[in-house]
Amino acid sequence: MNGKIKLDTLLAALLILLFSSTLLISTPITFAQEAPKGSWVDEIVLFVEQDEAKVIDMLLKNEIQAYFRDITDPELFKTVKASPDLWYAISYGLYFDLTFNPSGPEFLTGKLNPFSVPRIREAMNYLVDRKYICDEIMAGMAVPKYTTLTPAFPDYARYAEVVKLIEKEYSYNLDKAKEIITEEMIKLGAELKDGKWYYKGEPVTLIFIIRVEDQRRAIGDYIASQLEKLGFTVDRQYKTSREAAPIWIRSNPAEGLWHLYTGGWIVTAVSRDESDNFGYFYTSRGRPDPLWQAYRPSPEFDEVAGKLWNREFTTIEERDRLMKEALILSMKDSVRIWLVNQVAPWPARKEISLTYDLSGGFSGARLYPYTIRYIDKVGGRVKIATSDLLVEPVNPVAGSNWVYDHIYYDPLADPAVMPDPFTGLYWPQRVEKAEVYVLEGLPVGVTLDWVSLKFVNEINVPEDAWYDWDAEKQEIIYAPPGTTAKTKTIVYYDKDLFKMKYHDGSTLSLADFVFAYILTFDRAKPESPVYDEAYLPSFEAFREYFKGFRILSEDPLTIEYYSDMVYLDAEWIAADAASVFDPVYAYGPAPWHIIAIGWLAEANNELAFSSSKAADINVEQANYIAGPALDILKKYLEEAINEKFIPYKSVLSNYVSEAEALERYDNLKKWYEAKGHFLVGNGPVYLESVDSINKIVVLKANREFPDSADKWLKFSEPMIPEVKVTLEPTILRGLPSEASVSVTFKGQPYKVSDIQGIKYVIMTPTEVLTGSAEPITDGVWRIIIEPEKTVLLPSGTVSIDVIAVSKLVGMPSMATGVTTVMSIPEFLAGEIAKTKADYETKINSLRNELTTTINTLSSKIDSLSSTVNMLTGIAAVAIIIAIVALILPLVRKK
Numbered sequence: 001m002n003g004k005i006k007l008d009t010l011l012a013a014l015l016i017l018l019f020s021s022t023l024l025i026s027t028p029i030t031f032a033q034e035a036p037k038g039s040w041v042d043e044i045v046l047f048v049e050q051d052e053a054k055v056i057d058m059l060l061k062n063e064i065q066a067y068f069r070d071i072t073d074p075e076l077f078k079t080v081k082a083s084p085d086l087w088y089a090i091s092y093g094l095y096f097d098l099t100f101n102p103s104g105p106e107f108l109t110g111k112l113n114p115f116s117v118p119r120i121r122e123a124m125n126y127l128v129d130r131k132y133i134c135d136e137i138m139a140g141m142a143v144p145k146y147t148t149l150t151p152a153f154p155d156y157a158r159y160a161e162v163v164k165l166i167e168k169e170y171s172y173n174l175d176k177a178k179e180i181i182t183e184e185m186i187k188l189g190a191e192l193k194d195g196k197w198y199y200k201g202e203p204v205t206l207i208f209i210i211r212v213e214d215q216r217r218a219i220g221d222y223i224a225s226q227l228e229k230l231g232f233t234v235d236r237q238y239k240t241s242r243e244a245a246p247i248w249i250r251s252n253p254a255e256g257l258w259h260l261y262t263g264g265w266i267v268t269a270v271s272r273d274e275s276d277n278f279g280y281f282y283t284s285r286g287r288p289d290p291l292w293q294a295y296r297p298s299p300e301f302d303e304v305a306g307k308l309w310n311r312e313f314t315t316i317e318e319r320d321r322l323m324k325e326a327l328i329l330s331m332k333d334s335v336r337i338w339l340v341n342q343v344a345p346w347p348a349r350k351e352i353s354l355t356y357d358l359s360g361g362f363s364g365a366r367l368y369p370y371t372i373r374y375i376d377k378v379g380g381r382v383k384i385a386t387s388d389l390l391v392e393p394v395n396p397v398a399g400s401n402w403v404y405d406h407i408y409y410d411p412l413a414d415p416a417v418m419p420d421p422f423t424g425l426y427w428p429q430r431v432e433k434a435e436v437y438v439l440e441g442l443p444v445g446v447t448l449d450w451v452s453l454k455f456v457n458e459i460n461v462p463e464d465a466w467y468d469w470d471a472e473k474q475e476i477i478y479a480p481p482g483t484t485a486k487t488k489t490i491v492y493y494d495k496d497l498f499k500m501k502y503h504d505g506s507t508l509s510l511a512d513f514v515f516a517y518i519l520t521f522d523r524a525k526p527e528s529p530v531y532d533e534a535y536l537p538s539f540e541a542f543r544e545y546f547k548g549f550r551i552l553s554e555d556p557l558t559i560e561y562y563s564d565m566v567y568l569d570a571e572w573i574a575a576d577a578a579s580v581f582d583p584v585y586a587y588g589p590a591p592w593h594i595i596a597i598g599w600l601a602e603a604n605n606e607l608a609f610s611s612s613k614a615a616d617i618n619v620e621q622a623n624y625i626a627g628p629a630l631d632i633l634k635k636y637l638e639e640a641i642n643e644k645f646i647p648y649k650s651v652l653s654n655y656v657s658e659a660e661a662l663e664r665y666d667n668l669k670k671w672y673e674a675k676g677h678f679l680v681g682n683g684p685v686y687l688e689s690v691d692s693i694n695k696i697v698v699l700k701a702n703r704e705f706p707d708s709a710d711k712w713l714k715f716s717e718p719m720i721p722e723v724k725v726t727l728e729p730t731i732l733r734g735l736p737s738e739a740s741v742s743v744t745f746k747g748q749p750y751k752v753s754d755i756q757g758i759k760y761v762i763m764t765p766t767e768v769l770t771g772s773a774e775p776i777t778d779g780v781w782r783i784i785i786e787p788e789k790t791v792l793l794p795s796g797t798v799s800i801d802v803i804a805v806s807k808l809v810g811m812p813s814m815a816t817g818v819t820t821v822m823s824i825p826e827f828l829a830g831e832i833a834k835t836k837a838d839y840e841t842k843i844n845s846l847r848n849e850l851t852t853t854i855n856t857l858s859s860k861i862d863s864l865s866s867t868v869n870m871l872t873g874i875a876a877v878a879i880i881i882a883i884v885a886l887i888l889p890l891v892r893k894k
Contacts, residue, residue, distance in 0.1 A: 033378040038684040038705035040373030043381040046408055048695040050213055050240075050387050052076055056347070058385065059086055065352045066372075068363040068386040068407055070094060070344030072214045074139040080347045087350050092152030092811060093267035093359030094342040095145055096216060098124065098223065099248065100260050102335050103294050105188055107256025112188060112199040114206075114232075115259055118298075120184045121334035125170040126177035127226050133340055137218045142340040146170055147327055148277040150267060151341055152359065152811035153424075155274045155323070157803045160761045161768035162324050164801075166331060168763065178230055197231045205233040209248055209261040212238045213387050216262040219339065223262075241388050241402065249392075250611045253294040263336065266403045268364030269357055270424030270810035273567055275319065278326045279309030282333055285541045288398060288534035288610045301329040310545045311566040314486075316443035351375055352382065355715045357421040358811055363403060365421050369411035369685050369699070370712045378709075389695045393623035394679065395598060396590040397519070398535070398610035408697045412681030413589035414500070414705075416493070416578040422718040423447075424810040426575035430494050432556075434574035437488040438566065446570035447807070453570040459485045461562045465548030469518055471525035474650040476518075485547040485562040489577035493557040501704050502591050503686040504671035506664045510554055511655035512583035515592035517549065518648045519599075520581070529603035534612035549581065589681025592656075593640075593664035596647050597678065598622045600636040607632055625677040626692035633678055641665045684709075718809045719745045721755070725783075725802045725817035733823045734791040741773050741781040741815075743804055749779025756805040760785075763799070764792060773802070793821040 046068070049055050056076050058064045060083060070091065071077050080086050104116025114120050130144035146167050149156045156163060182192065190199045197204040206227060210220030217238065224234040237258075239247075248261040280286035283305050284293050297305065304326045306312075313319040346361040348354070354372035357365040363386065365371075374380050386407060392400035394409055417426040428434075428450045436453050438444045446453040461467075461483040468477035500508040522528045524539040548562035561577035583590045601607035607622040607629055608614040614621040623629040639645065644658045645665075672678055679687050684707070685699040724742040731737040741758060743750040758773035758781050769789045773781040783802070798821050804813045822830065 035708040035710040036378060036701065036703065037708060038702040039369055039699075040371070040378060040709045041382050042379045042701050043688075044369070044372070044411075044685060044699040045381060045383045046389060046697040046699070047383070047385060048387065048389050049385040055385050056080065059347055059349060062349060062351075064349075064383040064385050066348040066354070066362060066382065066384045067346065068361075068384050070342065070346055070361060072138075072141070074141060077141070077345050080345065085350055086347050088345045088347045089356040089361060091344045091346060091357065091359060091361035091364070092341065093150060093270075093357070093364065094344045094361070095150065095265055096219060096339045096342075097145075097263040097265065097336045098128070098260060098339060099263040099291075099336045100124075100334070101248075101253045101256075101258055101291070101294075102296065103253035103256070108254050109256045110200070111202075111256050112190060112204055113256065113259060114181070114185060114188065114190075114204065117184050117188065118333055120181050121337070122332055123177045123180035123184075125331065125334065125337050126173040126180070127230070128223060128337065128339065129172040130339060131172070133219055133222065137215050137222065138340055138342070141344070142342045145338040145341045146331075147338060148281055148330060149274055149327070150271070150359075151814075153267075153271050153274060154805060154810060154812065155271075157759065157805050157812040158320075159323055159327065160759070160801070160803055161770050162327050164761055164763050164768055166327060170331060174226070174229070181230055192231055195231050196233065203233040204231075205235050206259040207235045207237060207257065209244050209258050210236055210238050211244060211262045211264065212240060214264070216264060220262045223260075241404070242391050245392060245402075249289050249291060250615065252290050252615070266360050266364055268360035268403065268406065269366065269419040270359045270422065272424040272569055272810055273572065275308040275311065275323060275326075278305040278330055279541065282330055282335055283309075284537040285309055286538075287401070288532065288538065288612050290534075290612055290615070293534060293537070293612065295335055297333050297335075298329070301326070301333055304329060306541070306544075309541050310564065312544075312564070313566065314439070314442060316568075319443065355421055355712065357419075358718055358809060359424075360403075363407045366410065366415070366419055367421060367712050367715065369683065370709065371715075373709070389697055390626065390690070390692050392611070393621040393627065393629065394588060395609055395622040395624050396588045396595055396679075397523075397598065397622075398532070399588065399622070399624075408687065408699060409588040409679065409681075410683075411685045411699060412503070412679060412683045412687055414681070414683045416491075416582045417575040418712070420810075421715055422809045423807075425569060426571045430497055430500075431574075431578050432492045432494055434492065434578065435490040436570045436573050438570075438573070439486050442486065442566055443568055444566065444570055444573070445568065448571055451570045451574045459488045459562065461485055461548040462550065465550045465560070465562060466517065467548050469521035469525065471522050471527040471531075474648060476651060479548045479562075483547055483562075486564045486566055487562070487573055489561045489563075489574055490552070491559050491561065491574065491578045493559075493578075495556040496706065497557055498555055500682050500706060502589075502667075502680050502682045503702060504664075504667040504680045506591060506593065506667045506680075508583070508591070508682060509656065509660075510551070510557065511652055511660075512590075512592050513551075513557075513559075513581045514655050515595070515647065515652060516581040516583055516590065518651065519595065522648070523609075530599055530609070532608070532610050532613045533616075534610050546580075588679060589683065591664075591680060591682075592647070592652070593661070593668055594624070594678050594680050596645060597633050597636040597640055597668075598624070599647055600639060600645065601629075601632050604636075606636075624679045625687070625690045630677070634672065637665060637669055637672070637678075641669070719750075719754075719806065720809050720811065721745060721750050721804050721806050721813040723758075723802055723804045723813045723815040725800065725815050727800060727817040727819040729819065730827065731785070731790055731793060731798070731819055731821045732827055733793055733795075733821060734787050735824070736787055737785045737790055739783040739785070739800065739802075739817060741783060741802055741804070743779055743781060743813075749777075750806070751778050754807050755781075756807050758783075758802065758804045761801045761803065762789075762793070765794060767792070769793075790821070795821055795823060795826060797821075 052073050055067050080088050100115040100121050104113030134142045190197050208224055224236050227234050247257050251257045282297050284295050286292045308322050355365050355367040356362050388404040391402040391404050394400050416430045418429045434451050437456050440455045461479045465479040466476050467479040470477055523530050523532050523535045545564040550560040552558040552560050567573050609622050611621050620629045646652050646661050684705050686702050688698040688700040722744050726740045728737050752775040760771055760783050762769040773783045775781050800817045802815050
């Protein structure tokens with residue numbers, strides 16, 4: 001394939017090579033007009049276009065202004081880079097996996113599921129050649145991914161030595177995959193006949209759901225071919241996201257509608273702490289969907305994943321131990337195997353500027369609705385294409401979690417805190433400040449000045465702190481005496497918080513927070529009419545670390561939050577406290593009155609918030625923006641109005657009156673009559689319309705928003721360090737060795753004060769060696785490899801990976817140096833051999849020169865001899881002539 005980039009170079013080279021100076025965005029612009037309230041633009045139109053070539057053509061023609069999906073075709077990317085009218089951002093948080101159905105060993109149909117066996121799933125790591133996928137299918141726009149840790153995030157740098165060992169252990173080995181899978185298939189009772197697997201007389205057919213919108217189609221075909229080499233029959237079912245989702249996410253895994261699926265994920269913000277990935281991707285804690293509820297990790301892995309999920313560690317050393325154990329155990333479990341991390345370009349017109357996220361690109365940036373704008377004007381309409389929209393039902397409690405749906409429902413809500421798109425730290429949005437108290441010795445630091453951090457010897461939870469909910473008595477349960485916590489956070493919200501308006505005209509109030517608190521517990525109580533069994537794993541994980549909540553002041557709002565959840569950054573602890581009962585849920589905006597009508601529908605078994613419960617009771621999943629659920633929600637809105645319904649009235653009536661409740665319901669009714677949906681938020685834009693048939697969503701500016709549009713224009717180009725390493729030509733085993741590391745950005749030295757640290761990793765056949773670099777001056781660091789490490793290096797060529805972590809961006813930068821290792825005797829023998837060879841070369845050269853000189857002299861002597869002979873002859877002739885001349889006169893006289 002022309003233009004293909006081979007993956008023989010280092011990860012960092014790929015990352016930095018594609019990140020060029022064309023990525024200048026979000027630079028503050030001086031406008032002739034004053035910045036408006038809400039979004040810069042008047043309207044954002046989102047629609048679906050899956051043909052990348054057509055998307056680029058539309059961008060070039062200015063028919064659209066941005067594409068909220070990465071470009072996967074290398075040739076089209078070349079077109080983007082070459083165009084004077086386009087620019088692009090690069091993100092590193094998209095990745096592909098191979099997801100397995102773990103149910104079995106037999107499905108309800110009696111068919112065999114080989115992937116119910118962990119050892120077969122583990123062996124799939126050997127079956128897949130990730131380098132081939134990166135080179136041949138991704139055309140160099142990806143790097144291999146073996147673990148749940150993202151190479152562009154800090155935890156990959158922290159545990160690089162373990163990841164490197166895993167990458168070595170699970171590298172491509174078709175013969176090993178075949179050996180293990182054959183052994184396990186025989187144990188399951190399958191037979192291999194004429195190169196094909198049979199079970200109970202029928203071919204073992206694997207139903208493979210293969211996504212078609214991107215490179216996953218080719219990846220799926222490659223993996224299917226690999227499985228066929230082992231004797232499996234593969235039913236390749238090519239599907240789009242919306243066609244695949246009801247099968248792999250929402251169906252009961254035991255029904256056997258599928259065996260494996262080409263999954264794709266995007267981390268929409270830089271993650272500074274990926275310790276909860278193990279709980280999310282490998283255990284039932286992750287999601288309430290049927291697939292996750294079928295996960296059965298080993299007790300050892302489940303315990304480790306649970307401790308990391310709840311941050312049950314007291315020192316960084318304990319965290320390190322848990323993370324290393326989880327990395328190894330996750331490979332043994334392998335309910336999904338990781339394939340590649342993408343280096344993903346996102347294109348847009350140069351007339352348009354918007355903040356993007358280093359992890360999630362355009363669509364993942366929580367700030368995009370706040371910052372998208374035309375460079376030379378205020379207002380206007382922006383058209384954005386994406387590869388999908390409206391994938392699953394949307395509701396604020398347990399609706400769609402697809403990134404394609406986050407694109408339009410995230411902008412509708414205004415969160416208490418905002419993630420930094422480059423570092424992953426949190427900035428205050430509706431918070432003035434936060435005070436964080438943690439137990440002495442916990443590995444917590446702080447960077448931003450809106451958060452103060454203090455270490456204390458003990459944290460006791462007051463007995464008047466809210467602790468639980470009694471669904472039967474409909475009352476709050478307070479903290480038991482003697483309850484303790486690892487962290488306490490006091491959050492001071494903006495004084496004008498309760499002046500904010502929702503899009504339907506209702507005013508944000510403390511009732512929204514109190515309702516969010518109660519609902520968090522009520523859905524996990526069997527006595528509740530909205531009890532959801534699928535919600536239990538994630539709730540139980542929350543219950544393990546939640547210790548208490550108090551309202552210290554109602555207006556301005558000040559809360560106190562107690563928890564055993566420990567993050568490495570105090571900003572994350574503060575963000576957790578500020579967001580836990582903030583009426584902005586993971587699935588969209590959540591004012592109490594819009595949830596209340598869905599609550600009534602679920603309580604009467606006509607709808608359900610989650611897909612799992614909807615399937616269990618055979619009803620529609622609540623969808624607040626389209627479909628048959630709208631009529632049911634409308635029905636219960638009328639009931640709420642007629643009954644002056646206040647959910648959890650015994651408590652919530654202290655925060656909202658019947659008149660206020662009726663006002664909210666009336667506002668929502670008018671909103672529905674005008675807009676045709678119930679998804680109301682308080683963000684910088686509102687949902688104007690939804691066309692579920694043609695997949696078009698229109699967002700409009702919320703001019704009642706309290707902030708000016710220029711509030712978040714401080715984010716410009718991320719300063720990703722460019723790293724180069726220079727090694728000594730030879731490392732002598734048992735002697736120290738020195739290396740120089742250059743760290744720059746756009747050719748300028750990177751300040752030492754802006755670097756968190758630099759480490760190196762050396763792989764040997766038996767272990768991994770690591771160490772740290774020391775700063776010399778801005779842009780220059782030095783590595784000294786101690787004798788006790790060099791003595792362990794084998795003779796031959798060795799690679800040294802250098803990883804630099806900046807304080808200004810969340811992703812590590814990497815470089816590789818290559819040198820030669822020798823023992824001292826080998827080096828001396830080599831030097832002697834080189835010296836001998838050098839002298840032999842010189843002697844031979846001298847001998848050749850002498851021979852040449854002798855030959856030259858001999859030739860000259862021979863020439864001189866000939867000349868002398870000739871001259872002698874001439875002289876003889878001359879003498880004869882002279883004699884004749886003397887005789888002739890005498891002769892004449894006679």
